[in-house]
Amino acid sequence: MNAGTRTEIEQRAAQWLAQRDGEAWSDADEAALQAWLAADVAHRVAFLRLEAAWQQGERLQALGAGWKHSGPPPRGHWQAPPETRREQLLQALERTQAPPSGVRRSRMTRVLAVAAMLVCIVSAGLGWHAYTRVDSVSLSTRLGAIETQSLGDGSQATLASDSALDVHLSRRERRVELLRGEAIFDVAKDPGRPFVVDAGARQIVAVGTRFSVRRDAGELRVVVTEGTVRLQSADGAADQPSSLLPAGSVARIEGGNELVRSMAVADAEQLLEWRDGLLFFHNTSLRDAVAEFNRYNTRKIVVADARAAELRVGGHFRWDNVDAFVRLLERGFPVRAEIDDQRIVLRSP
Amino acid sequence: MHRALDRWFTDEILVHEEALLRYLRQACPTLEEAHDLRQDIYTRVYEAAGNALPTQPKAFLFATARNLLADRARRAKVVSIEPMGDFEPSLVLIDDVSPERWCGGRQALKHLAEAFDRLPDRCREVVWLRRVEELSQKDVAARLGITEKTVEKHIAKGMRLLADHWFGGHASAEKHTAVRDQRDERRHAD
Structure with missing residues (x-):
């Protein structure tokens, strides 16, 4: 040197x-x-x-999302436990309360930007305000993106690729409408305010727990990894009995049918590994595995024939590394890949 | 012509810096020394990859590290304190999924937040304004009432600290960056 x-x-x-x-x-x-x-x-x-x-x-821009002040947030802002994150609450309120007219928003921003002490006072006021009224916020993710958002009550939602939900917080209940895709919910304990996820025909009710809900066309999947949730029909109608799902449950609802599987919590957690960028397969058909990858990527994989679709695969994969997945498939399975910029076609030789 | 190789180096080699530093720390008394070795190793790996791209980048990186440490121990002619010890590279290779911070998930952001929070105040502010609020260096200077040259210096420094924190992760001890900050601070106190 x-x-x-x-x-x-x-x-x-x-x-x-x-x-x-x-x-x-x-x-x-x-x-x-x-x-x-x-x-x-x-x-x-x-x-x-x-x-x-x-x-x-x-x-860093992802971290900056929601932080409306100029200059960086105080140190430790992202590490603070949600319940002490006053800023987080302020952000949530600012995001949800500011009406479309820019006028009140900028005044709001100015008010928040005054002295730290004033902020404390204001936030106490707003905090009470939040408790007595309904706050709504819409969250969504693009294809290939995963995002964790605080919901303002201390709970967190992690949205999978191409997912959308609306959050309504009120004094009596916390309501989330899952419009599409999948989300993991880390629910802050609040016995006085149940946490309800609406997913079309079904509702999932939790008090303080962790679970995920995935909504596809015609199918709903609920995975519980902590605590217990209640699964019931949308309007609490009496014709559908509600079921209690303890940690380790994986419920699939298709049409009027409901299938609940119990597994070890660790196994259930593997179904949520997409949060860390991983997909987990265990004796999964290639058809399903490919569908999983396609949730996250614009370049789609297509399985051309039924024989290839029925192959069973297993393992951990990064969802953003389709190429590695395809390479391994070619190496270990009777499958040939035709790759171009738009898509990858897999077929039996 | 370099682009493909550069990208390979970033994607396949730099991602293992935390593991590499942890490995080197077994044989180096100071973190500074580990970083010096790290730089030599990168240089060798990049040069070798220019001739033929290793098929197993991570294994190749650690083999290079091991050779370099062995050379060094031979030259030192002192009985080294078990440069490899019980820390065989094979153990490092166990985490076969590349470091999660590169996956773009929740962990990655948490890690980034930590790296960012460890920057000194002024530097942190400059990086935020430039990177998040996307002000030009000129506008950052105007906002903070400092010269553009100083903004540039803060950016240069922020980049180096972010690199140490981001790639080195927890293997970069606080002590190291503290010392470096002081040194940089003195240099910038102009």
Whole structure:
């Protein structure tokens, strides 16, 4: 390493990147940078590393979502337990209460931006306000995105790819309408206010627990990983008995039929691993596994024939790594893949 | 021409930095030293990959690390304190799914929040304004009442600290960054 010490190289690489990030970057600068990169592989690897980290910084925007003030939130903002997250509450309220007219919103923002003490007082007021009225908020995710949102009552919802739900919080109950897709709910305990998820013909009622609900055309799936939830028909009608689902239950509802499977909680949790970017299959038909991948990706996999569709697969996969999945399939199964930019077709040889 | 190799390096090698540092720390008394080795290892890996792309990037990375440590121990001519010890690279290879922070899920954001929160105040503010509020460096300077040159310096510093926190994760001890911050702070106190 005669091209300078590691620290010197890193400092230089950071300087280049910071300079390039500014407005005055010229062709001559670019040429000088390329020359520097070409001079030593050590330069290039240091540069790549910092560039990647800086690009990751873009994801800070996800953290910034909902934070309406200028400048960063106080340290530890994202670590604070939900119930002490006054800001979170403020954000939720701001998001939901601001009417479409921009006027009140900007006044609201200004009010919130005053002194910290004032914020405390205001938030106490708003907190009470939240308790006495209905707050609504709509959440949704794009294809390929997963997002965790606080609901303002201390509960959290993690939305899977291409999912949407409406949240209504009132003094008597917390109501979530799952419009499409799937969401995991971490429900804050509040015996006085049941947490109800509406999913078409069924309702799932919880007090303080963790469960997920998935709504597909014609099928509903409920996975409970903590506590107990009650599954009942939408209007509490007497013709459908309600069932109690303890942790480890996986209920599938299709048409009027309801099938409940009990499994170890750890197994049930594996069904929710998409939250961490993973898909879990165990003796799953290729048809179902592919459908799972397609929930998350724009480039769809198509299974061309019934024989291939019936193959059984297992394992953990990253849902954003379709290529690895397909590669492994080709290696281990009688399947051939035809790959183009739009889609991947799997067929028996 | 470099693009494909650069991308491979970012996606397949950099993602293992936390594990690599943890491994190197077994043999290095200071984190600084581990980072120096880390840089040498990256250089070797990148050079080798230029000739032929390793099919098992992570295994190749750790094999390179092990060779480098062995060279170093030979040169040092002291009885080293078991450079490998009970920390065989094979153990590192167990987590076959690449680090979760790269998956874009909840964990990734939590990790990013932690890395961001560890930045010094001013630096944190500059990074936020530039990265989240997407102000230009010029506007950041105007907002904070500092020169554009200083904004640039904060960005350069923020980038390095984010890289250490993000890639190094928990293997980068607080002590290390604290020392570095002071040094940088002094340099920026102009």
